[in-house]
Amino acid sequence: MTTTGAPGVPAASARPTLAEISAEVDELPAPPVSLAAVIAACDDPDVTVGQLAQRILQDQNLTASILKLANSAFYGLSRRITTVTEAIGLLGFSTIKSLAISSHTYRLLNRPLDGYAMAQGEIWRHSAAVAMTARMLAVEVRLAPVEEAFIAGLLHDVGKVVLSSHLERAFTSVVGRSQERHMPFVDAEREVLGFDHAELGAMVTQRWNFPPELVEAIRFHHTPAEAVLRPRLCHVVHLADAVCVMLGVGLGVDGLAYEVDGHALSSLGFDRGRLERLLDQVEPIVSAADFSLA
Ligand SMILES: [Fe+2]
Ligand SMILES: [Fe+2]
Known part of the structure; x- marks a missing residue:
């Protein structure tokens, strides 16, 4: 590695530029549209449990992730949750929002x-x-x-x-x-x-x-x-x-x-x-x- 100035510090040219970093940030998968719709529904006080469940069920991956997360160590529930409606009823809208965001984050961080x-x-x-x-x-x-x-x-x-x-x-x-x-x-x-x-x-x-x-x-x-x-x-x-x-x-x-x-x-x-x-x-x-x- 080329160094300049203090030992161990890469030359300025070896450092990523703001444009490079910015492009890499843009390349990260953004939350899917279905996730944005679920987040919006969780924040909307007029949305019912049934309506939120419908939104989640439109995305199979999100549905599977929410059920896995609801049954994971995150919540330590004593019984197994098998349906999205049950998950919403037990955990509430704001927790479902966290789980929906967690499912996307897991894909990025795993x-x-x-x-x-x-x-x-x-x-x-x-x-x-x-x-x-x-x-x-x-x-x-x-x-x-x-x-x-x-x-x-x-x-x-x-x-x-x-x-x-x-x-x-x-x-x-x-x-x-x-x-x-x-x-x-x-x-x-x-x-x-x-x-x-x-x-x-x-x-x-x-x-x-x-x-x-x-x-x-x-x-x-x-x-x-x-x-x-x-x-x-x-x-x-x-x-x-x-x-x-x-x-x-x-x-x-x-x-x-x-x-x-x-x-x-x-x-x-x-x-x-x-x-x-x-x-x-x-x-x-x-x-x-x-x-x-x-
Ligand atoms: Fe940390
Ligand atoms: Fe940190």
Whole structure:
């Protein structure tokens, strides 16, 4: 690799340009039209259970995914759900919306990310664990709607899908820089590549027309003090991410020198003791959960 300036930093020409990154973001499969219709129906207070079920049933893949997810570790239901109508009745509209988004996210995230040293399934497992933890935290700190915390948690690292191949080429530089300077991995990413995965995740979800508060929570999940639209949503996602990294769920190299933000902790009313209790509470749930949808 050609280097210039500080050792280990790729030449500017080896870095991806904004145009290249932008084109790659555009190439990611956008949520299908049927999913957009289901999301709109979930948000419409005039839509009935029967009408929502009809919309879901029009897409066989979505129907199958929703049933699999409803019966997965996400909800830990005591009995098996066999129909979409039953799923809507038991889980409610906003949870069905999360499941519909999860089905698309699973297709995107169920792949190896070599640039982050993550084998197939790991980024999905990490994202699912962060989503569950974020929802649990949102309930605890009374942040509504809790499903928004779930969705932001699920998508917080989606930018890694775009950045992974670039990172692979600069892997040694980024890891070396993070380790030598004890610098958070995300900062080393930005220094070496010119972009970080949080920024790219925001770009992806913006293209999908997600609400600005959700895009913001993804953009600042490593720098939560910068969030202004709905800071506590971002703080919840950050803390959920930190907890899952501490528990070693889908760690990869992004866990290197991970810094928990003191401002986010105090804004949510967490001190060291409460954080330890949260870790004890989350550990048995996320460690044992099987999020695989295969
Ligand atoms: Fe991240
Ligand atoms: Fe993460």
